[in-house]
Amino acid sequence: MFDFEFDNFEDPADEERVNALVASYEHQQGAGFFDSDALEDIATYYYERGRYEEALGAIDRMIAQQPASSDPWMRRGILLSTLGRHDEALHAYEEALALNPTDTDTLINKGITLDNLGESEAALEAYATAQQFDPLNAELHFNRAVTLERTNRTEEAVEAFERCAELAPEHPEVWYELGFCYDRLGQDARSVSCYDRHIDEAPYSHDAWYNRGIVLNRMGKYADAIDSYDMALAIEEDFASAHYNKGNALANLGRLEEAIESYQQVLELEGGDASTFYNIALAHEELGQHDRASHFFQHALRENDLYAEAWYGLGCCYDAQDNVSEALHCFGRAVEIRENVPEFWYAKADCEYNAGYIEDAIASYGMVVRLDQANRQAWIDFADTLYEAHRPEDALASYRKAVSIDPDDASAYVQQARALYALGRSDESIRSLQTAFRLDPRTKEKLRQSFPDLYRDIRIRSELGLDQ
Numbered sequence: 001m002f003d004f005e006f007d008n009f010e011d012p013a014d015e016e017r018v019n020a021l022v023a024s025y026e027h028q029q030g031a032g033f034f035d036s037d038a039l040e041d042i043a044t045y046y047y048e049r050g051r052y053e054e055a056l057g058a059i060d061r062m063i064a065q066q067p068a069s070s071d072p073w074m075r076r077g078i079l080l081s082t083l084g085r086h087d088e089a090l091h092a093y094e095e096a097l098a099l100n101p102t103d104t105d106t107l108i109n110k111g112i113t114l115d116n117l118g119e120s121e122a123a124l125e126a127y128a129t130a131q132q133f134d135p136l137n138a139e140l141h142f143n144r145a146v147t148l149e150r151t152n153r154t155e156e157a158v159e160a161f162e163r164c165a166e167l168a169p170e171h172p173e174v175w176y177e178l179g180f181c182y183d184r185l186g187q188d189a190r191s192v193s194c195y196d197r198h199i200d201e202a203p204y205s206h207d208a209w210y211n212r213g214i215v216l217n218r219m220g221k222y223a224d225a226i227d228s229y230d231m232a233l234a235i236e237e238d239f240a241s242a243h244y245n246k247g248n249a250l251a252n253l254g255r256l257e258e259a260i261e262s263y264q265q266v267l268e269l270e271g272g273d274a275s276t277f278y279n280i281a282l283a284h285e286e287l288g289q290h291d292r293a294s295h296f297f298q299h300a301l302r303e304n305d306l307y308a309e310a311w312y313g314l315g316c317c318y319d320a321q322d323n324v325s326e327a328l329h330c331f332g333r334a335v336e337i338r339e340n341v342p343e344f345w346y347a348k349a350d351c352e353y354n355a356g357y358i359e360d361a362i363a364s365y366g367m368v369v370r371l372d373q374a375n376r377q378a379w380i381d382f383a384d385t386l387y388e389a390h391r392p393e394d395a396l397a398s399y400r401k402a403v404s405i406d407p408d409d410a411s412a413y414v415q416q417a418r419a420l421y422a423l424g425r426s427d428e429s430i431r432s433l434q435t436a437f438r439l440d441p442r443t444k445e446k447l448r449q450s451f452p453d454l455y456r457d458i459r460i461r462s463e464l465g466l467d468q
Helices: 013-027 036-048 051-065 070-082 088-100 103-116 120-133 138-150 154-167 174-184 188-201 206-218 222-235 240-252 256-270 274-287 291-301 309-322 322-336 342-354 358-369 378-388 392-405 412-421 427-441 443-450 451-457 456-465
Strands: none
Touching: 013 036, 036 051, 051 070, 051 103, 051 188, 070 088, 070 103, 088 103, 088 174, 103 120, 103 138, 120 138, 138 154, 138 174, 154 174, 174 188, 174 206, 188 206, 206 222, 206 240, 222 240, 240 256, 240 274, 274 291, 274 309, 309 322, 322 342, 342 358, 342 378, 358 378, 378 392, 378 412, 392 412, 412 427, 412 443, 427 443, 427 456
């Protein structure tokens, strides 16, 4: 919203005069006569101190003295809008426009108030009318852009903000808003450039430094993002979100101990929350500190029992510590909460297989390949488990799927040959092995070590020249 548009009192003598004027006004409780200039000074005094109701009283007296002047009505509208009385503010703006229908400032303030009421289209109409009278008004373009931004018309908002920036390149907020819009549009380099321009004008804007860090982190420029978060924290040391995202950037760089310190700062400032506990747990897990990781995963789950990723992480910690029953419980909770995440099912399947629960593992591997059909290794693990369960026909179908995904993977042909051999299809088994040896001669040694039954078969040895 525009400033109240009265002059500030910077001269000491002028300030003394106004103080005396206000004292007289208050002593007389508004009963004495004060001309419009005095009332203007009194209203400004109250406005600058946030005493809006008292400022409104002075403005109402101005309106009574100058019923044909539009300015007091406009300022009444500003005060009412500041007080959250937007419907009354609109009435005041209409009164002002009835007296001066081409007043751009009133039209802009009307648009701002309409926007505050959620009447975006009416706000844009008010800005369009103002633009007819003053197309070079930077504030007009800025506030029009704000309305467009709020209605998710981001590209149009960018055009309006850019026009404002052309007209008033030192505008205090336009570069910040442009940075935010380009961020939403995924134009990261432009976003950072705009935040830089805003910071040139407002170097102590901790929000701009923070948002800049967010974009840099997304660009993979983690060290630069950390520098940006550090600047935000130098300005606002209790900025919890900056500590949190600095922790993320540090974790992305593998500086896990420092990341944990940043996350701990969040806990000190805001208490426990699931996401922060979870990130601390992840850092400890990557450091191999499974007890500490488990501790923080459990904290995250106490905050949010439906945090599937935390159940999964806790399961991985138990699995690493050979606590199979607890690991399976956690993986079970993870897939129960989010049943369409192949990574969760994969961990559950591996744990079940290692525990000897073959049928359960088959069911879980089956879910993995259903959810992630391009995962070649999952198809192989599925096939291996089926083969171990004496289901060579099903295993063969899965090996063939793995081969179709990566026809140049020699090892898959060797495993496929094993299933074919178990089904008595020796000719096809030999052809599969020939393909494997052609792709990678080293698979001959894998055949000898991993599949001795095939290696010892006289016909296979002869056809493949293994005795030469």
